[in-house]
Amino acid sequence: MAGAEYLTFWICTVIFIVHEWNTYVQTAPVYTHKALITSDDDLSEALNYMTKYGFLRSPGSVFGYAHLVNLIKDVQFVLHVNQTGELDDDTMTALRRPRCGVKDAPVEERSVEAHVLKRNKRYTINWHKWDNRFIKYRILNYPTDSELTNAQVDEAVDRAVEQFSNVTRLIFKKITDNGYADIFIKFESWNHGDGYPFDGPNGTVAHAFVPEGIYGDYDGDVHFDDSEDFTHEGEKGYNLYQVALHEIGHSLGLEHSWVDGAVMIPDYPGYNASYALTNDEIRALQLLYGPRIPISNGKPLNPDAPCNLAYDAATMIDNKLFVFKDNRYWRLTDFETLLSYKKGQSIKKRFRGVPTPIDAIYQRPQDGNVLIFKGSQYWMYNKRDIVPSYPRSVTDLGLPDNLDAAIILDQWNKTYFFKDTQVWRYDEENQAIDYGYPYHIREVWEGTSSSTCCIQFYRR
Template structure:
């Protein structure tokens, strides 16, 4: 717990005099259990001990940054992305492999391939570009295989303990910023279930080199422990979102953008605020944006099924619940509930159990009041998330509740600029929450302003 950042480390000659606060110790152990994805018992049970013994990355778990104290579970669910906003201030990064492993059967070509593929994976989903350099050429990121004490104050511990470690690009480590060290006492492999797959280890450590912290999200590359060889191993949604928040998503050429404008400047199925970003859905695809015309997704969109497995196409509406951060989708007579990218058990369920009609047009969560509004035709329902009941006096006329907003409402969302937006076909209205009426100068084209279509 001291080694990986859960308890403050103290000199060895003072350990006998150390006084533990019982509550602090139990909460710290629960934090360990969250990062290692086991039940938060606060006890050193068998499941926890097995998880602690798993080989892992040597980078400390930033407990304060993760907000993973068990008393703040809602914050854990809402804040997903494992980053602290330390990043490189350029988009072209060079890297240099200083040596090759001596304790395994990997060829030099296999090592080069594993490192190249790991860097390429981050380049595929972001605006970053990477170039390998050799000889005496300067590199931003140096990579080396070493054992025991190796000059950085963080010695390796032999086989099957700390497999590798890396340094964030935050200026705290001087010449080590961004560097990656592999424990040369480990048995690194290429495409085998034994030992440690070098591509998987490198993909994780390069994440640190680019600014990512450890994640508690199952399936993320940035979980702290080595999960075993997986032929399908790749970046998870949590990893991709974190990198794209730091460096932007991959962008198409201007000619590709023009060919996609007709596709994105149209009527959409739903618009949902998820983790502070607007997700815009259409058929099999969705787009993400955090500011007007500042698209985070590729202009051609992202696959809904890759982000939300088992979710049907052409959804009607959705929103993110304030009490637990789960995402609720509606289609026809059913609704689905996702914890990040995992569908909750026993879903889908009937919409009628919420007191709503089938085929609703839109849903919108107002976090200030803990209320969710549902729209269909010219009617609006208001749901109390705290009491899990429909408010008295609803449904009501949309124009009575939202002055100046004409029905029907096909999508609605409370954006991060302080305004509430209502989408109708290809256009949208902006609602002034201070004056409690629709702003003049609307409607405008939704795809043009929010996605950046021509």
């Protein structure tokens, strides 16, 4: 055999072996482990579902039995089905439920934070958000064959938007003429030009585009499948308000939730007259945009005010907002109700022994104790009582004197401390500063100015 023919023979042999191995790998789960599935059709349907909604890159990218079992378990986890790893009746019923068309990230591509949140059954956010807190939205058209009136469509969308304006710093404006909007809302069917075609009745009910900057004019837009039967209230069809609340959540940066009962679960939950954002979802939104600005005596406590007009510190204590200035503090609800006297209350009457004005304050999630920082020392309080052996030196925590602010992000059990242009991240569980810190503020909190006098209003 000549040299060229010999080389060609071996190249063809290798190609044949690779092809046969790939064929075996992709078909082995079907024919080698019959107990895993009830039929080949079920497997094909499940693989198509995994591909369509982001669990797989393609139906042929299953590499062996163990991989397929893990994929099935992941789908079962997301859809709140017993994680058997088999395509049983409950699983097939769940993946046939109508749902949102936004994909669930593949397991191997989920971030560390997402895995932590998944384990603790928390919300997920992708940290892409609107840079402008003033968001315009516009309804471009209305359902073509529906019992809904245009006024009911307007009411459903407006009520969904109101849920987000009630808990964040975002201010929404509805555009009713032909003007530009950040979020365009419309009813479409089948292939409607955005690369994500609808599939007719009782499949993908709607989808939306997160504000990532990668979808161009589609960023933030919401599309409802015009083939579906949207309704105003009652068990019939799909409640438009509920679907709109979910999809606008995506428009603002929320991803799907694994928490049963959350607005951001991927499948339609059925009609719920009291449908509303959960506490975890509100926290996620406030991480992205900050909480709604509290109002006292008709005037907002403005976190964007110049530093010489700012408050000394602010934090959440027992789900109430505490704002500190000089030797007094004000206590408010999450949103806008002032619970204290208009002139405030004495800091020293509640936190005896701490000098004023204070530098920073936060409440620890593990025990509810409150830590107050002033100069080179910090105090710890259990309710109103100072904990024995305090105050202590801030150097014991690895922190500098005269801090500017502190923020606790209890979903990761981390506290951020700020001074001048630097930030330190403290691990509450290990009680130590995380490796590599401090960093420049802009390396950790992109877009934040060097001044941190007002940063505490961006609540955990």
